[in-house]
Amino acid sequence: MINTPIDVSTTADEMVVAWSDGTRSVHASLWLRDNRPEDRDAHSGQRLVDIADLPTAPRLAGAKIVAGRIEVGWQDGTPVTAYDSAWLQGQLHDAADARPELRPRHWLEGSTIDGRGEFAWSTFAELRSNDALRLRWLTRLIEDGIGFISAVPCVEGAILEASALIGRVAETNYGVLFDVRSVAKPENLAYSDFGLGLHTDNPYRDPVPGFQVLHALVSTPDGGDSLFGDGFALADYLRVTEPAAFELLSRTQVPFLYQSAEAELYSEKPLIQVDAAGRLRAVHYNNRSIAPLHMVPDQLLAFYAAYRRFAQLLRETRFQVRLKLGDGDLVVFDNRRTLHGRTAFSSERHPRHLQGCYLTRDSVLSRAGLLRRGVR
Numbered sequence: 001m002i003n004t005p006i007d008v009s010t011t012a013d014e015m016v017v018a019w020s021d022g023t024r025s026v027h028a029s030l031w032l033r034d035n036r037p038e039d040r041d042a043h044s045g046q047r048l049v050d051i052a053d054l055p056t057a058p059r060l061a062g063a064k065i066v067a068g069r070i071e072v073g074w075q076d077g078t079p080v081t082a083y084d085s086a087w088l089q090g091q092l093h094d095a096a097d098a099r100p101e102l103r104p105r106h107w108l109e110g111s112t113i114d115g116r117g118e119f120a121w122s123t124f125a126e127l128r129s130n131d132a133l134r135l136r137w138l139t140r141l142i143e144d145g146i147g148f149i150s151a152v153p154c155v156e157g158a159i160l161e162a163s164a165l166i167g168r169v170a171e172t173n174y175g176v177l178f179d180v181r182s183v184a185k186p187e188n189l190a191y192s193d194f195g196l197g198l199h200t201d202n203p204y205r206d207p208v209p210g211f212q213v214l215h216a217l218v219s220t221p222d223g224g225d226s227l228f229g230d231g232f233a234l235a236d237y238l239r240v241t242e243p244a245a246f247e248l249l250s251r252t253q254v255p256f257l258y259q260s261a262e263a264e265l266y267s268e269k270p271l272i273q274v275d276a277a278g279r280l281r282a283v284h285y286n287n288r289s290i291a292p293l294h295m296v297p298d299q300l301l302a303f304y305a306a307y308r309r310f311a312q313l314l315r316e317t318r319f320q321v322r323l324k325l326g327d328g329d330l331v332v333f334d335n336r337r338t339l340h341g342r343t344a345f346s347s348e349r350h351p352r353h354l355q356g357c358y359l360t361r362d363s364v365l366s367r368a369g370l371l372r373r374g375v376r
């Protein structure tokens with residue numbers, strides 16, 4: 001049912017609206033002044049004024065409901081401003097209601113999760129032909145930090161067709177896409193038979209790749225299983241069980257370095273990043289590319305202890321989802337949250353070939369937002 005305004009009253013400093021669902025909302029005069037529709041460009045909707053252009057304490061002269069809109073008068077002679085009541089109502093909702101990136105759903109005990117049953121799975125054909133299904137799949141990808149597509153054609157480059165349904169590919173020094181298979185003298189241990197512990201990719205970049213896509217072209221029956229862990233759930237577990245370790249890992253800048261014939265990449269960041277509100281923003285963990293630490297001895301030893309504790313958590317199999325990507329399976333995961341790894345395999349006995357690429361984070365969130373608005 002549409003919620004409509006049924007009564008409105010003002011003081012000089014604020015407006016109070018009573019809504020048909022029985023709720024009330026309070027709006028400061030300065031906020032109302034900052035959000036006058038007239039102060040936005042008619043075409044782009046972008047704001048034409050900034051805070052320095054506004055009076056510090058604009059005074060309201062009154063308000064009334066007219067044809068579903070709320071008209072507000074000003075004591076300083078500014079023309080009456082009409083606010084669309086549906087727009088005003090929309091401002092009252094928690095932003096997380098609309099945006100899945102603001103409501104991550106944590107999954108700590110990975111070993112209890114059936115990766116084929118409890119995460120989003122769709123076939124490539126369904127995802128391509130059904131926008132409503134693609135929106136549901138993308139929403140779960142963003143909330144869970146991981147999603148899967150099956151029946152992607154087992155041909156080289158098909159990953160790019162699948163990726164185009166999800167977001168925009170970010171080219172790096174590894175190329176538009178990269179081949180994950182064993183080679184002699186690999187520049188990255190991903191291109192070997194080694195098992196790899198849980199990690200995130202490329203913390204030495206700025207920005208760190210947002211989402212990673214891996215497409216299994218040739219799977220191996222013997223080893224090479226995929227491992228995943230929820231870095232946000234693990235960071236929260238550390239925050240609750242060992243707050244001092246969490247504090248250290250979220251406040252210590254750590255250097256990461258990658259050097260090859262084509263690239264020199266260096267970036268510093270904490271292993272656990274939180275935003276100004278204390279919410280988890282990213283987890284960066286890659287033992288292969290962490291550079292030598294330079295700290296005074298006391299700090300160094302305290303950091304090492306916290307770092308070791310986090311590493312121990314990542315090794316606990318109870319925190320890991322394990323599954324085998326079959327031929328044509330494709331996984332997408334949030335590379336700033338979901339850690340990935342694999343068990344060892346023997347490429348001599350059974351060759352294994354995946355192709356991978358990275359997607360910018362904002363393009364994936366934008367794709368979901370466009371589909372919410374009904375734009376293909």
Ligand SMILES: [Fe+2]
Pocket residue numbers: 190199200201340
């Ligand atoms: Fe990796």
